[in-house]
Amino acid sequence: MARILILGAGVMGTALAVPASDNGHYIFLAGTPLDDAAIASMKAGAPHPKLDAPLAETVTILAADEVMPHHAANADLIIVGVSSEGVSWAAEKLNALLNVKKTVAFVTKGLCHEGEEISTYAEILPPRISNMAHFIGIGGPCIARELGSRTPTLSLYASHNHAAAAFAVRLMQTPYYRLAVGHDVSGVEACAALKNFYTIGVSAMQTRYPNLSRTDNQSKNPIAGAFNQAVQEMAFLCEKLGGQRETAFDLAGLGDLHVTVGGGRNSKLGSGLGKGDTVSQVMAGDLAGETVEGIATARIVAALLEKIGDDARKLPLAHAIVEAVINDREFNFDFSKLF
Amino acid sequence: MARILILGAGVMGTALAVPASDNGHYIFLAGTPLDDAAIASMKAGAPHPKLDAPLAETVTILAADEVMPHHAANADLIIVGVSSEGVSWAAEKLNALLNVKKTVAFVTKGLCHEGEEISTYAEILPPRISNMAHFIGIGGPCIARELGSRTPTLSLYASHNHAAAAFAVRLMQTPYYRLAVGHDVSGVEACAALKNFYTIGVSAMQTRYPNLSRTDNQSKNPIAGAFNQAVQEMAFLCEKLGGQRETAFDLAGLGDLHVTVGGGRNSKLGSGLGKGDTVSQVMAGDLAGETVEGIATARIVAALLEKIGDDARKLPLAHAIVEAVINDREFNFDFSKLF
Numbered sequence: 001m002a003r004i005l006i007l008g009a010g011v012m013g014t015a016l017a018v019p020a021s022d023n024g025h026y027i028f029l030a031g032t033p034l035d036d037a038a039i040a041s042m043k044a045g046a047p048h049p050k051l052d053a054p055l056a057e058t059v060t061i062l063a064a065d066e067v068m069p070h071h072a073a074n075a076d077l078i079i080v081g082v083s084s085e086g087v088s089w090a091a092e093k094l095n096a097l098l099n100v101k102k103t104v105a106f107v108t109k110g111l112c113h114e115g116e117e118i119s120t121y122a123e124i125l126p127p128r129i130s131n132m133a134h135f136i137g138i139g140g141p142c143i144a145r146e147l148g149s150r151t152p153t154l155s156l157y158a159s160h161n162h163a164a165a166a167f168a169v170r171l172m173q174t175p176y177y178r179l180a181v182g183h184d185v186s187g188v189e190a191c192a193a194l195k196n197f198y199t200i201g202v203s204a205m206q207t208r209y210p211n212l213s214r215t216d217n218q219s220k221n222p223i224a225g226a227f228n229q230a231v232q233e234m235a236f237l238c239e240k241l242g243g244q245r246e247t248a249f250d251l252a253g254l255g256d257l258h259v260t261v262g263g264g265r266n267s268k269l270g271s272g273l274g275k276g277d278t279v280s281q282v283m284a285g286d287l288a289g290e291t292v293e294g295i296a297t298a299r300i301v302a303a304l305l306e307k308i309g310d311d312a313r314k315l316p317l318a319h320a321i322v323e324a325v326i327n328d329r330e331f332n333f334d335f336s337k338l339f
Numbered sequence: 340m341a342r343i344l345i346l347g348a349g350v351m352g353t354a355l356a357v358p359a360s361d362n363g364h365y366i367f368l369a370g371t372p373l374d375d376a377a378i379a380s381m382k383a384g385a386p387h388p389k390l391d392a393p394l395a396e397t398v399t400i401l402a403a404d405e406v407m408p409h410h411a412a413n414a415d416l417i418i419v420g421v422s423s424e425g426v427s428w429a430a431e432k433l434n435a436l437l438n439v440k441k442t443v444a445f446v447t448k449g450l451c452h453e454g455e456e457i458s459t460y461a462e463i464l465p466p467r468i469s470n471m472a473h474f475i476g477i478g479g480p481c482i483a484r485e486l487g488s489r490t491p492t493l494s495l496y497a498s499h500n501h502a503a504a505a506f507a508v509r510l511m512q513t514p515y516y517r518l519a520v521g522h523d524v525s526g527v528e529a530c531a532a533l534k535n536f537y538t539i540g541v542s543a544m545q546t547r548y549p550n551l552s553r554t555d556n557q558s559k560n561p562i563a564g565a566f567n568q569a570v571q572e573m574a575f576l577c578e579k580l581g582g583q584r585e586t587a588f589d590l591a592g593l594g595d596l597h598v599t600v601g602g603g604r605n606s607k608l609g610s611g612l613g614k615g616d617t618v619s620q621v622m623a624g625d626l627a628g629e630t631v632e633g634i635a636t637a638r639i640v641a642a643l644l645e646k647i648g649d650d651a652r653k654l655p656l657a658h659a660i661v662e663a664v665i666n667d668r669e670f671n672f673d674f675s676k677l678f
Contacts, residue, residue, distance in 0.1 A: 141563030151548050152674040154564035175675040178564075209490050216555070220601035224480035225493035225517075228594035235588075249574075249588040255567035262559035335491040336514040 001025055002076035002171050007067070007090055009035040009042070011050040012107050013081025015148035019177040021056040022150075028060050028075070030067035032086050039063050051148040064093075072097040077105065077168050079138075084110035084293060087121065091128045098131035103164045105136035105157065109192030110293075111241070111300045118304050120189035120241055134164035139188040139252030140180075141259035150176045156251040158182035180251060187243025191253040194237055196294035197301055198230035199260040201321045203270025204331050206261075226333065229317045230257060236314060237304065266294040273324055273331035280328050298325035340364050341415035341510050346429055348374040348381070348400070350389040351446050352420025354487035358516040360395040361489075367399050367414070369406035371425050378402050390487040403432075411436040416444065416507050418477075423449035423632060426460065430467045437470035442503045444475035444496065448531030449632075450580070450639045457643050459528030459580055473503035478527040478591030479519075480598035489515045495590040497521030519590060526582025530573055530592040535633035536640055537569035538599040540660045542609025543670050545600075565672065568656045569596060575653060576643065605633040612663055612670035619667050637664035 002025045006013045009031035017027045031039040038048050042061045047054045055061075062071070072078060072094075082090045087108050094104065112124045126135050140155035147153045157172075157179055159165035169179040182188060205226040209219035234257070235248035247253055261267055269292050272282030279295070302322045305312040312319065316337045324331035341364045345352045348370035356366045370378040377387050381400045386393045394400075401410070411417060411433075421429045426447050433443065451463045465474050479494035486492045496511075496518055498504035508518040521527060544565040548558035573596070574587035586592055600606055608631050611621030618634065641661045644651040651658065655676045663670035 141560055141567065143559055145552075146550070146558050146560040151550075151558045151560050152564060153560040154567065154674070154677065169678075173678070178674050178677045180678050211485070211490075213484075214602065218601075219485050219490045220482050220598045221480055221485040221490050221492040224594050224598035224601065225491065225590075227597050228480065228493065228590050231593065232589065249593075250571065251564075251567050254570060254588075254593060255563050258566050259559045259563035262557075262563065263553065335493070335517050338493065338517045339508075339512075339519045 003028065003074050004077045004079065004171065005071050005075040006030065006079045006081055007093060008032055008080060008082035008086065009038050009048070009061070010081060010083060011048060012144040013079070014038070014048040014051060014055070015144035016079055016081060016107065016172070017055055017059050018148050018150065019172055019174040021058050022174050023171065025171060026058050026060070028062055028067070028071050029055070030062040030071070031064050032082055032089060033064045034086070036063065051145060053148070067097065069097050069099055072102060073100055075102060077171055078102050079105045079107065081107045083291070084108060084296065085291070091125060094129045094132065098129070101131050101133035103134040103136060103168065104129065104132045105138055105168050107138040109139070109189060111190070111193045111297060113300045113303055118241065118300060118307065120186050120193065122185040122189045123242065134159050134161040135185060136165050136168055137185045137188040137192070139192045139256060141251065141255040143259055143263070147177060152176050154178050154180070154251055154255065156180045156182045156188060158185045158188040160185055182247070184244045184247045186241060187238050187247030188252040190238045190241040190243045191234055191248055192256065193297050194234050195253070195257040195260050196266045197297040197321060198234060198257060198317065199266040200270040200273065200294045200325070201317045201333060202226045202230050202257070202261045203267040204274035204333065207271045207274030222335070225335065226317065227257070227261065229338065233315045233318055237318070240304065240308060265290050265292045269294065276330060278328050278330060279325050295325055298322055302326050342367065342413050343416045343418065343510065344369065344410050344414040345418045345420055346406070346432060347371055347419060347421035347425065348377050348387070349420060349422060350387060351483040352418070353377070353387040353390060353394070354483035355418055355420060355446065355511070356394055356398045357487050357489065358511055358513040360397050361513050362510065364510060365397050365399070367401055367406070367410050368394070369401040369410070370403050371421055371428060372403045373425065375402065390484060392488070406436065408436050408438055411441060412439055414441060416510055417441050418444045418446065420446045423447060423635065424630070430464060433468045433471065437468070440470050440472035442473040442475060442507065443468065443471045444477055444507050446477040448478070448528055450529070450532045450636060452639045452642055457580065457639060457646065459525050459532065461524040461528045462581065473498050473500040474524060475504050475507055476524045476527040476531070478531045478595060480590065480594040482598055482602070486516060491515050493517050493519070493590055493594065495519045495521045495527060497524045497527040499524055521586070523583045523586045525580060526577050526586030527591040529577045529580040529582045530587055531595065532636050533573050533576055534592070534596040534599050535605045536636040536660060537573060537596060537656065538605040539609040539612065539633045539664070540656045540672060541565045541569050541596070541600045542606040543613035543672065546610045546613030561674070564674065565656065566596070566600065568677065572654045572657055576657070579643065579647060604629050604631045608633065615669060617667045617669060618664050634664055637661055641665050
């Protein structure tokens, strides 16, 4: 039996403890300072507030100040499951914890914009965390709450070091949590961030052309057309960010886009835009007080489009989303600009 | 202004008359012997029974016995929009009509199984129609009724002859009907047929894992996982059928799969299977009297899997669908067989 340290006790970090403990491993689930409420609840034996069942007894719950270097030193695998806002905290924490080299798997995703450079966590994090042996990027269509309920879920663990990814997969895979091993870390990280952004545009099509002849009131051609366009544009941007086109056409790309359009905050924002609201209107209404990751990504994509220059004509959906988010204008994805 | 002859006055053939006539062309919409009711209705100025609005006055409605060689001879483009069952009728009709070489675009899709050979219409039809100058395969995410209502729709026109496909696209494209030009005719035809088959399996996931915490009662991870798996398997089979993998990752593949899972008879069959019913139970219930194209495709995919032999282990979703359709067993797509 192995020991797995999970940093971040949000819904995703906590959900990952479910397959890990089902495999008989000892899990140390450590919260960030923002997870105190969830930590208290789980320490009292209750489920995580956003999950449906309590964790196994082999999961040790730790508050942010309770996680110690020996937890890291004894871990066979470390998983980081903080939000993108927490990634700097996680990097610092790992530097404080890690006295020996360890492989770290990140389910956190995001793009970074520093100076002229736009990069994924696959480039940014390894030089920042001195004792990280190998970086693993986790991608694919996984809503945490469903994983926590043992609903069949596919994901992808990618690393430049195949053995490291394959080892993590052996620890984490269960009959309901099926894991592919990949190598295109930059591509997985790029797609994981871009899918939140593109979800805004695809989800807008779910409300833009109402169809009263269907129970869900959706016209399907525009949704499928926008979904396909999003996948093509993700492949293009994935390559610009140092990844491979193929990655966008598999679990971390179209698979994750599919699940993200299926529900969540990025999708809700898109639905509002489809009805003709602006981003500020939706954020003041249904999404008041929430963080929508696709908005932060849109700011970086805007910089990326500028950097790419002329090629950006190939990305009409990205331009439409950027225009709506950055300039707080009505979302207008003009199909007549395609082909 | 051009003249376009559309053979087949089903819902798709008729819907194609909408963008064509919006572009100012003269359309001759000819029914098959099975279209008599729709033809009578449209001749009386009413809409096609499955469309929402009547056609323009520039569309001439013809019964099967009214279409003459001069209609073909004067046509700048011929489009065949019959069902797969009608494709032999269409080939014979074209041989009777065509005295000069003409390009023919087929929106009809299907796979053929003759002797040892499993082929797409892209291989089967050109040698059968002596005066067909170029074959165009039409694919992509297009529900006919939505196209008929001028809802934004993307499609792909593919031909070995680029100029022929580009010419057809110029005639047919409107601001709401956006058309890409392609060259992988076999791939487009393979995907167009396979997407009906795979829709059965993906749609089964919409009902298999109910999730009461959502308004649509669907768990999203299994649907997205199966959708992604279907796309990967389509790419594999597309190549086996003489097409290119890339075609499965674009409009004719994942795009069309997306729209087909969105609604229609293949999807309804899948939903029934997801609930635990067998194909014969669903076909005796909700789908009584209907033709489900994915069932015919499943028989051909079964033969294809046999022909491929060992490689078929790579296609667990195809095997699960074939098993359910051919042996009338419960649908059982075991995620634990993946990876």
